[in-house]
Amino acid sequence: MTGNKAVAYKEPGKVELIDIDYPTFELKDGPGVNPANVGRSVNHGVILKTVATNICGSDQHMVRGRTTAPANLVLGHEITGEVVEVGRDVEFIKVGDLCSVPFNIACGRCRNCKERKTGICLNVNPDRPGSAYGYVDMGGWVGGQANYVLVPYADWNLLKFPDKDRAMEKILDLAMLSDIFPTGFHGAVSAGVGVGSTVYIAGAGPVGLAAATSAHLLGAAVVIVGDLNEERLARARSFGCETVDLTKGGPAEQIEQILGVPEVDCGVDAVGFEARGHGHDAKEAPATVLNSLMELTAAGGALGIPGLYVTGDPGGIDEAAKKGSLSLSLGTGWAKSLSFTTGQCPVMKYNRQLMMAILNDKVNIAKNVNAKAISLEDAPKGYAEFDAGAATKYVLNPNGYLS
Incomplete structure (x- = not known):
């Protein structure tokens, strides 16, 4: 079995790199997972090998102890990755595709999704409308600050980059499309x-x-x-x-x-x-x-x-x-x-257009936010520096894709 390491919230002011299970096409019990979601089949999902996964200010609220996040919650909702496995029901996304993952998890089937309100999907979080990876009270979908992550409803959620080589040339910019x-x-x-x-x-x-x-x-x-x-x-x-x-x-x-x-x-x-x-x-x-x-x-x-x-x-x-x-x-x-x-941004309302602006040199978002790639092992240091006010957007590099 392929190993999987992840960044987890431990207690206020502390994150730690831990070993977690390699993803499967079923939502398992764990820290923060809503009991109603345990055992949920995810044959419509894919497993990504993470290319980039960013530290977000929203993560910092949890790490500071300013939410009800439980210990050992795996963090990370800003995910870019390469597809390594596809579920039985996935039709259009293929192994090898390089994709951006909207931080909102959305089913593509409910009334809100059909109205492009993907930040408040009705079917992915039993507690309330709206969900996200690695976030407190968002259904318990495992976070993406890890080597591998499960993405549900993949045909709907994933934004596939049209050319992998061209995308990798601008990968720090494209990593900002997730959130x-x-x-x-x-x-x-x-x-x-x-x-x-x-x-x-x-x-x-x-x-x-x-x-x-x-x-x-x-x-x-x-x-x-x-x-x-x-x-x-x-x-x-x-x-x-x-x-x-x-x-x-x-x-x-x-x-x-x-x-x-x-x-x-x-x-x-x-x-x-x-x-x-x-x-x-x-x-x-x-x-x-x-x-x-x-x-x-x-x-x-x-x-x-x-x-x-x-x-x-x-x-x-x-x-x-x-x-x-x-x-x-x-x-x-x-x-x-x-x-x-107010509320979560409905990422899919904008991400394709912004991708095209990046790929066609209309904007340099990574430069403007001072994006910096660091190793997964350096995540605790990145969290500490960001919390201290560093003018840097830290991008974790779990699998060595980023130079």
Whole structure:
């Protein structure tokens, strides 16, 4: 039997490389697996040999102990891989295909999937709509920070790259198609970014930088990125963004210095529930980003909210925050007729178009997010550096495909 190593959450602040079973075409019991999913047949799936699998800020929420993730949960929802086995019912995907895996697991059969709402598939998670690999309360599908991973509903879920050699030349860029590039793009689209727009993006982590890249791709006139981390702000400036240093205070005054007015057409929250306030010694204040975006966005505008919010946060600053209940100035949003779009990005709505933009040299997403390949064994170090604020998108290289 082929061996399989994987990165697992152990306890707050700690991940570890462990041995796990090689995948089979049946969902087995294990940490985080919903009991109703145990024994589920996956003849419609494939087994991938992992080419690239990224560390995501959403993983960091679990690793910090800010979710109800159980010990030994195998992490990883940003997966690119080569097909090595196909299930009995797979018709179009073949052994040897090189594919991107949307982080949303979707059946392709339910009402939501048929309406392109693949982030809230009704059939893959017994607890609630929506599922993902290696994530708490998402059905228990084993994560992809491993040598091998099972992908269900393969004909539907996988995005096959049209030319393997050409794809491998741009593999770090294409590795961003599983999550952060479509997620950032979704944030920009749902915020209404278009030709000539002025845009404020809260957060200069990988998703924020992907949203900024997307805003440029969509024709924005001015893209402004705000953060407390100067190294990440420098990364945003490296590809033409204006920046706001939130250690110096709130964003309105600095935005006015850039645009002449303290407002923008479009706002994107790429931070989520661990948001902090403004100023040099800013403390956690989870509603800060959403409230500041409502203040900053012009009347009639929209907010894209790809930043993660949860219903269970053991580390929340108060009892309300622990349940995902935040003190929002909804009256501001209502008075200004603002629109809000939240939730998982429906990756398949965008990933093929973004793949074509990458393959035809229209965008350099890996450079913009500072993608860096590291070994599977170095995953704990990568998690620690990312958590400390490194302006880097860490891409794990379990099987030596990446130079």
